[in-house]
Amino acid sequence: MEPSKTRKRALHIENIAKRTVFLFSSISVLTTAIVVYILFSESFIFFKEVSIVEFFTSTKWSPTLRPQNFGVLPLLTGTLMIAIGASLIAIPFGLGSAIYLSEYAPKKVRKILKPILEILAGIPSIVYGFFALTVITPLIRVFLPQTQIFNALSASIAVGIMIIPMVASLSEDAMMAVPDSLRKGAYALGSTQLDVVLKVVLPAAISGIGSAFILAISRAIGETMIVAIAAGQSPTFTLNPLNSIQTMTGFMVNISLGDIQHGTIEYQTLFAIGGLLFFMTLSLNILARWIVKKQKEKLG
């Protein structure tokens, strides 16, 4: 039987729609692929000039000064200090809020608090950057006068505050995904609410919570604006959070704002650092996804 005219037309439109959305999705995948390709091909040029061993072991970073030094360790320790400091703030506060929202807050309170928390996540990071510079740093200097104007501590606190909503929101999702039948079962065995939270809900949601932590850390590593404003621009190999430092992202901002010539080794450092950054956050994100997948398998 011949399909009717309207049916033919519908099939035709269906086909066009399918191709259009396929095009959109392939463009975004393609863009990503090109970015990754450029990142790695340009880093390759860099590593032809600078040995990988020097890059990862030298403790001096001064690509724009003579003599040039290409040791990424100062930037790496700077980045890690920010990430660790931010985690120390974001994990307890974020997890605490998540526990409250998921287990203790009455429905009405949760309905109000959760959107507010998510709005917090939408504050532009430059605002946090200036908050760090003009509020947190002066406050730190009241207690620790030796603190430098630009310092890792202040920036890491701001980054930590910035990622609290992310930790809270993702952890809360993980805890809400724990089936209520588990809570009921535990209560029926004479558990108190604290027992249920600590011994049932948290263990059941642990992988979701773990992946929330990892994603937040990955976000902290990639955070740029706050550290560019508040952490300083001195790539010193230090673990003292009161000192001025520079992170990998901070360096990239700095160098791209300067008048570095295209094609020079200084210019090429951008891609090497960018590639390393990409590699770090990508592995963390893959790890987080893997952990979530494990959780899904476990809870069936």
Place this chain on the structure above:
Amino acid sequence: MSKIIVEDLNFYYGDVQALKDVNMTIEPNEITALIGPSGCGKSTFLRAFNRMNDFIKNTSVDGSIIYDGMNIVDKDIDVVELRMKVGMVFQKPNPLPKSIFENVIYGPKRHGLKKKHLQKELVESSLKQAALWEEVKEDLNKSGFELSGGQQQRLCIARCLSMKPDILLFDEPTSALDPISTMKIEDLLVQLKEHYTIIIVTHSMHQAARISDKTAFFLNGEVIEMGETGEIFSNAKDNRTERYISGKFG
């Protein structure tokens, strides 16, 4: 002496009355089956015995359930204490996301049983009582989720038994299980009544007839009839009971 005495129990979900002047006595070491069509109040009634209704918002209750010399309907009683005495097995098996061992020892551990060898003994005896020991003794560290549905349900029973309860509540414990697992659970319940007082909500008239000593028929929140199971099933006094049991409605 009766184990539990329920007097003039009324229960409301908001404005809707789910239980109307329920009076009942539960005898020790017997299985009491609660039957009736969906929405008749039998599960609400069951949950009143371990206060699981507390988790439902906007409910109210009056009347009394006297157990162990206290009125357990009373807001001031210690529900944690009560639930240690009155265990519950749910419709869908709900093992905790832990090993078999940890599932069974969960309750006693929460209440202070720390010594490893005592824990081991208790886990073994509880699993044996729940007729699961032979199937899992080789691998107690396996996750409770890896067991079959019927095994999970017996694990949930073992988990209650390890608390050394006095009363066991079953809320349609076999409705999610296959016939063979159902039979195992039914056999188990009959064995368990030697040591415990059992109240079971069931949708299956056959189940009630097979295992229970007393049967109570609920309809629209009221107990229409209660008595010896044999009597109820062969010689119901109320016409509605007779019609429900013979499958004319429900």
